[in-house]
Amino acid sequence: MQDESIAATVDRLMQSPGGVMIEDLRSYLQRSFKFYVVLFAVGFSAAFPFTKQVIAWLIEPQRLPDDVSIIVVTPVEFLLLQLRIAGAVGLALVVFLALVHGAWKGSKNEAVRSRLSELDLRVPKPAPALIITALSSLLLLGLGVLYAWEGLTPMLLEYLTNDAQQAGLSTEWRLSGYAGFIINLALASAIGFQAPVLTTVALRMGFVDRVSLVMYRRHIWFSAFVMGALLSPPDPLSLFLVAMPVIVFFELALLLDRIMRS
Numbered sequence: 588m589q590d591e592s593i594a595a596t597v598d599r600l601m602q603s604p605g606g607v608m609i610e611d612l613r614s615y616l617q618r619s620f621k622f623y624v625v626l627f628a629v630g631f632s633a634a635f636p637f638t639k640q641v642i643a644w645l646i647e648p649q650r651l652p653d654d655v656s657i658i659v660v661t662p663v664e665f666l667l668l669q670l671r672i673a674g675a676v677g678l679a680l681v682v683f684l685a686l687v688h689g690a691w692k693g694s695k696n697e698a699v700r701s702r703l704s705e706l707d708l709r710v711p712k713p714a715p716a717l718i719i720t721a722l723s724s725l726l727l728l729g730l731g732v733l734y735a736w737e738g739l740t741p742m743l744l745e746y747l748t749n750d751a752q753q754a755g756l757s758t759e760w761r762l763s764g765y766a767g768f769i770i771n772l773a774l775a776s777a778i779g780f781q782a783p784v785l786t787t788v789a790l791r792m793g794f795v796d797r798v799s800l801v802m803y804r805r806h807i808w809f810s811a812f813v814m815g816a817l818l819s820p821p822d823p824l825s826l827f828l829v830a831m832p833v834i835v836f837f838e839l840a841l842l843l844d845r846i847m848r849s
Contacts, residue, residue, distance in 0.1 A: 623681050623684075623685065626677075626680060626681050626684065627677040627678065627680070627681050628677070629677070629680075630673075630676050630677030630678075630679070630680035630681070631673045631674060631676065631677035632673075633676070634672065634673040634676035634677065635669065635670075635673040638668075638669040638672045638673055639669065641672060642665070642668060642669070642672075642762070642766070645765070645766060645769065646762070646765070651744070652744050652745050652748040652749075652758070653748075654748075654752065654758060655744075655748055655758045655759075655760060656758070656759050656760075657759075657760055657761075657762050657765055658759050658760070658761060658762065659761075659762050660761055664761070664762055664763055665762060667763065668762060668763050668766055672766075675770075720784060720787075720788065723783075723784055724781060724784045727780040727781055727783070727784060727836075728777045728780065728781065730780055731773075731776035731777040731778070731779060731780030731781075731832075732773050732776065732777050734776050734780070734832065735769075735772040735773040735775070735776035735777075736769075736773065738828075739772050739776065739825070739828055739829070740768075740769055740772055742828075743772070743822075743824065743825055743828075744768075746824060747822070772825070772829070775814070775815065775829045776829065776832070778814070779811070779814070779815075779829060779830070779832050779833040779836075780832060780833075780836065782811075782832075782833045782834075782836040782837045782840065783836040783837070783839055783840035783843075786800070786836075786837055786840035786841065786844075787840050787843070787844065790840075790844050797841060797844055797845065800841060801841065807834075807837060808834050811830040811833040811834050811837070812826060812830045814829075814830070814833065815827070815829035815830035815833070
């Protein structure tokens with residue numbers, strides 16, 4: 588009797604809009620798996636021949652602080668870094684097309700429409716505002732990477748190098764560690780600079796109201812520092828420089844929303 592009750596409950600859940608969405612997603616992933624594997628392979632294969640030039644560009648002497656040398660510790664370290672870079676390009680291509688395809692398919696899925704209707708969300712329609720949002724997101728992503736590359740990276744490399752040299756240590760950096768340092772900073776900044784877009788979209792779609800965001804401002808600030816700690820190198824200066832743009836952009840988004848509604 589209990590097994591029948593559990594089976595009936597599961598069956599009822601799977602027939603709900605949420606259950607239909609999960610089943611549609613599972614079916615979509617099964618149908619599209621080979622396509623995305625091929626897509627990853629294409630992105631990987633296209634990027635791999637250029638990885639040597641990318642690594643050589645990253646370790647050019649003018650990009651490094653004085654008296655710093657890049658070393659390779661293991662025979663396969665250089666090859667593994669090439670594979671990581673090419674894999675990241677392939678994965679980014681898969682994620683981007685999956686999001687675009689998923690959004691397009693979701694907009695036509697009856698289960699998704701039904702679920703959004705239950706949640707009473709104000710989904711934006713294709714319009715100038717949606718285009719502006721997408722362009723703003725891309726612009727902020729580029730600004731985030733530029734902030735990391737032109738501002739954070741030189742400053743932090745110089746700071747960390749001087750700190751080590753003043754302690755009497757030689758500054759020889761592993762190739763993989765150096766590249767990972769730069770990639771982590773760029774990734775953290777690119778994500779952090781999306782704060783105004785995410786805040787504005789959440790407000791406009793009705794996920795949350797401005798009063799609630801203001802009420803939980805301290806929690807959001809704390810979350811920004813947690814994100815900075817997870818994505819940035821493990822030193823206080825990096826954490827602060829990664830978290831502060833998130834907080835500043837969040838506050839600007841709240842101010843802009845108040846001005847537009849007044």
